[in-house]
Amino acid sequence: MAFPQFEAAVGRYLPLEVDGRRYRLYVEEAGSGIPLLCLHTAGSDGRQFRGLMNDKALTSQFRVIAFDLPWHGKSSPPSGWQEIEYRLTSRAYVDTVMAVIDALGLERPVCMGCSIGGRIVLHLALAHARRFRALIGLESAAHAEPYYDLDWLHRPDVHGGEVCGAIISGLIAPTAPPSERWETIWHYMQGGPGVFKGDLHFYTQDGDVRGRLSALDTKTCPLYLLTGEYDYSCSPADSRELAARIKGAKLTVMEHLGHFPMSEDPARFLTYLRPVLEEIRATG
Amino acid sequence: MPQAITALLPDLANADGALVRRGRFLEVTFLLELGDSAYLIKIHRGRIEAIEPGPHVEPRYTFALRASAAAWARFWQAVPPPGAHDLMAMLKSGELRLQGDLQPFMANLRYFKELLALPRAAGAQQGR
Numbered sequence: 001m002a003f004p005q006f007e008a009a010v011g012r013y014l015p016l017e018v019d020g021r022r023y024r025l026y027v028e029e030a031g032s033g034i035p036l037l038c039l040h041t042a043g044s045d046g047r048q049f050r051g052l053m054n055d056k057a058l059t060s061q062f063r064v065i066a067f068d069l070p071w072h073g074k075s076s077p078p079s080g081w082q083e084i085e086y087r088l089t090s091r092a093y094v095d096t097v098m099a100v101i102d103a104l105g106l107e108r109p110v111c112m113g114c115s116i117g118g119r120i121v122l123h124l125a126l127a128h129a130r131r132f133r134a135l136i137g138l139e140s141a142a143h144a145e146p147y148y149d150l151d152w153l154h155r156p157d158v159h160g161g162e163v164c165g166a167i168i169s170g171l172i173a174p175t176a177p178p179s180e181r182w183e184t185i186w187h188y189m190q191g192g193p194g195v196f197k198g199d200l201h202f203y204t205q206d207g208d209v210r211g212r213l214s215a216l217d218t219k220t221c222p223l224y225l226l227t228g229e230y231d232y233s234c235s236p237a238d239s240r241e242l243a244a245r246i247k248g249a250k251l252t253v254m255e256h257l258g259h260f261p262m263s264e265d266p267a268r269f270l271t272y273l274r275p276v277l278e279e280i281r282a283t284g
Numbered sequence: 285m286p287q288a289i290t291a292l293l294p295d296l297a298n299a300d301g302a303l304v305r306r307g308r309f310l311e312v313t314f315l316l317e318l319g320d321s322a323y324l325i326k327i328h329r330g331r332i333e334a335i336e337p338g339p340h341v342e343p344r345y346t347f348a349l350r351a352s353a354a355a356w357a358r359f360w361q362a363v364p365p366p367g368a369h370d371l372m373a374m375l376k377s378g379e380l381r382l383q384g385d386l387q388p389f390m391a392n393l394r395y396f397k398e399l400l401a402l403p404r405a406a407g408a409q410q411g412r
Binding site: 147157158162163165166167169170171173175229233 | 375
């Protein structure tokens, strides 16, 4: 009898209350060891970390966990969503991450987020530094300016899935393997109406931390920054500016990668991530 | 040369069955400006019906994409450098200016990104 050749990741649904609202959250994980909590980009979901969950060298030392934010992927929006304009806020995002950590009983996890996730790790560092072993910001900047009218992402005369996929396609490096590139774009095409736009409310307005960077303490919790050279949403220059303002932050600019390193080219991204995780593991 | 690339564009586009299929609801005329040169590109059911080089007398178009000839030359490199690799990247840097009624452009954004990137592969084949 043949055994099915499943991948290592296992997903389950977690009922979770955040700020008085009840959610049904989809949580996926693979491996064992130091918890590595992964936060997806705006308008996408935890599938972006599939390459990491399938990497045996990584999962032999780290418990890789990714959850879909409410409204994203297989996580439900809250009851009554049909009357709500979804807008992600710093507070809701921080509280959601901390609620997941508490619900899973994670002890001093490493938390790695990309884009909006790369921003929220800065908020986590400000509010909850002692709760983390280390924080990793992928495509992380203190602020982002919109460069197109965000209303295009959610209006009835433009297909939301088509436009979200097409908007972000250029954020992927030209050298990304086509299958990983188009998988990354597909996740965006599957987002719910207005969800990507609602995440960008946090990215372009509510999540601005420029005024608070001096309070960031990398002695309590180390901060690593990894940014792809083809990213023009959070450019290497944006990350350099961020790193220059945080004492002890360690920035690496990644060649031949864009805004979705873990998803657009997992193999290449892992060559940059492994030394960071090794350093975190070595220093405890 | 940009002129050569715009001359290639109709054959490249109309031979691309998947591109034409994705653009099958598209009826639009847009202006492509490369520095001092301008081209009116007419699209009918996803196919390029005509490219009219300027100078134009009273051109009518729905929207315009304007960038310098040098910016388009970078965009059309086989593997373009960061910042020149995508229309939205050029928009962010200010190298590309989008003007007019952008609804057909945004509703068919993948189509226009892929249409305008077609000369990359052609250029690579010709050793440019």
